[in-house]
């Protein structure tokens with residue numbers, strides 16, 4: 001999980017290079033990097049899978065790549081600047097390897113479209129999030145020396161029929177995508193424009209993917225969507241067209257609580273997580289399902305964005321502060337051990353000091369386990385971008401963000417300390433970053449714990465007695481295997 005500051009600067013970090021299991025006979029080399037949200041990392045696994053059928057194996061060496069793809073993020077201006085800088089680095093390498101082709105995928109491709117080809121001469125290929133199946137055709141164009149672009153958004157595409165190649169995998173945890181796009185139209189957010197209207201993936205293909213992951217040794221999956229709680233399968237098509245579905249389709253529709261249950265039952269030993277939840281779409285039956293199944297991890301990422309009713313309204317977040325508290329109370333009542341994390345934006349247009357204080361007092365009420373905190377970044381084309389002046393001075397935004405980060409640090413510490421002198425169940429994911437003598441993994445409520453390796457191995461579910469902690473990491477000693485292994 002890292003500490004709070006690490007999370008804020010997440011998008012500054014260089015995107016991770018991905019490793020693909022090599023397919024025999026493949027001659028061409030693909031270098032693929034992802035920036036931004038988990039959905040982008042998951043999408044890159046789909047892209048790698050499509051391209052492995054086109055003769056590409058991945059490489060981690062930029063210099064030897066025939067094709068360089070960067071999966072991009074548009075959520076904040078800073079995220080876009082990071083990608084632009086990275087393109088310049090590719091450019092330097094391309095001078096020594098003129099045959100190298102460069103493609104831009106994801107949200108920036110969708111947002112900037114042909115502008116990308118004009119602005120960044122280095123780019124040969126621009127592909128939006130719904131057009132990855134067209135990559136073989138687009139690459140044929142590029143091979144013939146032409147620029148290629150497909151940024152058409154789809155009503156149906158969920159890539160449910162593509163079996164992702166797990167890249168840079170620890171072999172233990174994996175993402176399973178369940179919805180694409182978003183219909184919520186929060187006024188600050190570019191996602192509905194870059195990822196299109198909301199569609200849900202066939203539950204059968206989701207369960208098959210979970211079963212396949214289990215058979216390959218994976219122990220934990222995260223069901224992924226911009227807004228998982230609005231998942232709704234009624235035979236395919238856009239969420240907004242559900243009204244037009246037949247009576248039979250309506251009667252047999254699968255909602256998120258049901259999908260969660262199906263997933264938990266399909267592999268009772270697989271740990272199940274999900275992300276992200278918009279409070280306005282979160283329903284009691286999801287909390288009940290979480291409470292009922294031991295293998296559903298007890299953590300909810302529940303972004304609130306602001307603690308002020310007026311700002312929530314301006315953001316088109318369709319719940320009040322009071323309703324959010326009710327939801328928190330319900331979660332705590334049914335699952336007392338459940339951790340809750342958040343996203344918050346400081347300095348949304350018209351935000352006053354009083355609005356900011358409301359955010360701090362909301363945080364005091366919830367005492368989140370951790371959070372991702374940002375200053376407002378105006379995005380062209382969004383409702384706030386078009387209709388509202390970005391009027392909170394940068395210094396005030398930064399100061400308010402700092403207040404939020406400081407308070408969150410106290411709350412993280414408070415929540416982490418609650419695990420002291422208890423035994424927690426940890427799924428071992430990898431060696432600790434700080435010491436290769438220690439394992440690192442997460443509790444069900446998504447707190448990172450480190451402990452001496454002893455005879456345990458990656459993928460083991462281990463009981464760990466917690467003796468110490470930092471503000472965000474538990475420190476302990478293994479006391480034996482969990483009975484659930």
Ligand code: SAH
Pocket residue numbers: 037075076188189190191225226227276277303305343344345374375376377378379
């Ligand atoms: N539904 C997705 C939203 C993705 S954006 C999810 O909840 O994960 C992730 C977070 O980025 C949002 O919750 C919000 O806090 C932040 N964000 C989105 N647009 C932003 C903007 N224009 N400026 C600053 N932060 C923004």
Ligand code: F3S
Pocket residue numbers: 182183184185186189190191192226227278
């Ligand atoms: Fe963005 Fe709101 Fe959807 S934050 S992704 S429009 S739920």
